[in-house]
Amino acid sequence: MAERSDQSSIQDGSDADIAFTCTPCNELGSREEAVKYCPECDEYLCTTCTKYHLKMKATRDHKLADREEGKHESNAAKATARIKCQQHPDRDIEMYCGTHDMVYCLMCIATEHRACSDVTNLTDAAGLKFQQNEIMRMQEESKSIKELLEDTEKKKQENVTLVEEKRNKIQIRIQEIEESMIKHIKSLSKQASGNLNDSYSKIRAELDSDIAMVNNRISEVEKVKEQLQSTTEENPEYLFVQIKICQQIINDAKNVHAKLKLGGQTSIDFAENTKVSGHFQEVESFGRINEACKNLKRGIMRQKEIKVRLQNDEKTCRIIDMCQTDSGECILADRYNRKLKLMDIDQNITEFFDLGVPLTGIWKTGNKALAVKLDSNRIELLSLSTRISRVRSIFLKRGGGYIGIACADEKFYVSAGEEIVLYDTKGNL
Incomplete structure (x- = not known):
């Protein structure tokens, strides 16, 4: 905006009374005395800025006034100020198109509304009766739309509450699914561990029994060996009986060895059920979160037959x-x-x-x-x-x-x- 200064200023150590300062120079931090005023730009101009103002393409057609007339011109310009066109920012809105019920600049009218019949200037369009009726209509319309918006805002707030309740219920269900899965997995793990311990205990008991039997046979064979080495008996019958008993013990030991050797090494293994881990890894989510918008139009559409035929279907x-x-x-x-x-x-x-x-x-x-x-x-x-x-x-x-x-x-x-x-x-x- 133009700035006028009637105050004295000090330049180069001396008083310099500048009645009107140049607006562009003042915005750049320099105080220069204005000699002209541009009503269209609402700016005071110094000698240098005046020269460039008349040279530039955007401002060369502006009519400049003497600086003393600037104050009066500025007030008049404010009284008759016009709004710039959004599509053509360098042009003022000057016309009204009744066909489209909107105001435009002359460029818009010439290019896009030439076929429109109800085009008038702003003075004719903005009649007193029109303005009064339009103000009353817009007051009623603004009141009505305000009530509708308030009702919409209330429903949206209710919707927020509903969505929060839904979210909380879904979150609880997700937690329940998680706990149920963990509980089931723990149950399967406990069952597998129990089966493992049962198999281990059974095999361990059999191995311990075999070891005890082998140790028993070893002791018996040791005794037979000692008896054979230390015998001095000369009675043929007694000696015959002793030899046969020792032979029986040795034969029993051989049978135990053969039996245990034939049985091989006992082992324990785990045949994993791949369905558990395989299916679990295939599952990518507990479920799908559906965002639904209930309205009358979509409700009716769901009740109609869905057409799936394409244009190139023969x-x-x-x-x-x-x-x-x-x-x-x-x-x-x-x-x-x-x-x-x-x-x-x-x-x-x-x-x-x-x-x-x-x-x-x-x-x-x-x-x-x-x-x-x-x-x-x-x-x-x-x-x-x-x-x-x-x-x-x-x-x-x-x-x-x-x-x-x-x-x-x-x-x-x-x-x-x-x-x-x-x-x-x-x-x-």
Whole structure:
């Protein structure tokens, strides 16, 4: 804004009375005496700034007034100040378009509203009656919209409370799932440890019994050896009996040795149930957090038939199977059009994959993996990572033409009419 100064200032040690200071120079920290005033810019100008003001393209058409007229011109400019156009910042808003009920600059009218019939200047458009009626209407409208906004704010606050309650309930459920899983895992661990200790105790008892029996036989053999070495008996009958008893002890020791040697080494092992760790690692979450927005329009849409036919579909759709991804999208198997179709949560088909052969079943084998059974005795393994793409094929000996497929424990269960045939992931029957 222009600045006028009627106060004395000191320059170079002497008093210098500058009645009007140059606005641009003053903003740069220098006090120069103004000689002109620009009503359009509302600025006082010194001799140098006046010269450049008349040279610059943006200001060369401005009509400058004497500095003494600046105060009067400034007040007049404020009284008749106009708002700049948002699309053309260098132009004032000067016209009103009744067709679009909005004000514009002359450039907007000339370029975008030439076909509009109800175009007038601001003076005619801003009549007293119009202003009074418009003020009353806007007062009523502002009151009404204020009440609506307050009601909306109240409902949003209630919604905040509801969401917090839902979050707390879900958090409690998550904690319950965690505790239940931990409890079950601890139960399985306790059971496995108990089975391990039972097996260990049984085997240890058998080994201890064998060791005791071996030690007993060793003692008996030692006694036989000592008896044979120290015998002086000359009675043939007594000696005969003693030899036979010793022979029996030695034979028993040999039998024990042979039996224990034949039995081999006893061991203990652990056959892990891979389903526990395998399935646990495949689980990526306790569940999915759904953000739902209940409104009348979406409620009605859910009750209507969902159209899944594409423009390039040659035949009527026949959806023979479907499954849902972890993100909530649905995968549809269109048998007649030989396509796999991906439908988002708003029930719109966003992508399709043409398999070229009628489909007979689909099964989600992982978070981003899918198995599709075809009429050509083939299972196509597809990836859903970014776009639907083929990974590899599994060729079937039979069962391809019948509807139905499932996958579990790295095996494919394929319908084959009156029976179910199993294939591994390599295609072996």
